[in-house]
Amino acid sequence: MSFGLLSYLAADVGPTVHVAPAGVFTIGGWTITNSILYGWICSIAIVAFLIWVARRVTVKPQGGIIQFIEAGVDFITNLVENSFDDKKVGHKYVPFFVTLFFFIILNNWLGLLPFVGEGFSSEGHPLLRPFTGDLNGTLAIGVVTMLMVYGASILEAGGPLKYLKHFFIGSPLNPLYFVIGLLEMFTDLTRVLSLSLRLFLNITIGEIVIAVFAYLGSIAAPLTALPFTMLEVLVAALQAYIFTILATMYLAIAVNHTSAHPADDDLTDAGVPETIGVQTAGGSARG
């Protein structure tokens, strides 16, 4: 945060806080904002770094940063495979979710570097801004994720109509089930917004909290902002994990539900205790 110290001292009242991205320069009529600029830099860095790691993975563990990436891949692989009833089905979708996890977590962490945010500014706006601290960026991630989830759900269900049928708990001709099914579909569409808003607001609030405490610290800004930066490192990892596991759950629920109807019948048979007839009124008719 020491890079941003002078700009905090120069401000008259309160810390400078930005919620929306700002344009940095234009190319042929397209405004390039600070968040997409840093997003491009981060994407290149992430791809180069992960290719470098992938070339150095060996059977015998090496330790260091490669070990960390391997542990992350292993963690997400187990998470995704165990969410599905059939592990082979889950294994097909592992690469997407691992990519998602590492893209979000590395973008969040790179956004915490001191020179990002309020550090360097041009014409009153920060020059760089974390990619996940911009609603456009997280909405793009959310839309891509949910398109992939819908596409894979339709493929696993074997057709759009069969996929739509799993929203209805009974026959769609029943008016009550029809309305409930429509409500379920609407709830499903709000997932795009809830996924992207959660990530965007967490990262943006982290930036604001760090900026506020760096401003309060004045001369000792690095000391006062350090604990909250440490907290944000944890929050960044947690948000990446939550985004990944929620996307996995959305896919797993749809796939498991459309492919596991025979198991439901077994559960209803085995789930009824034999003594239920004794304890309820009119039990003799059931028993």
Added chain:
Amino acid sequence: MIIADAVNTAIIGKGLMIGGGFIGPAIGIGLIGGNYLQAVGRNPEAAKFLGQALIFVAIVELFGLLAFASIFIVK
């Protein structure tokens, strides 16, 4: 009208929105964390469900974040 002339009601509105909007998620996250610790205390094997507790924390937390986002549309 008189109040609106004397004080900046938007700031009062933002303050109420932040304060009121953060009470609910704070109680909710407290309940989730407390119940998780109770479950672990009764049955230490339940500690493996920390990931599921964190998912519910994220769902509850979203409503507080929405309250925070709403202060930017108050003029």
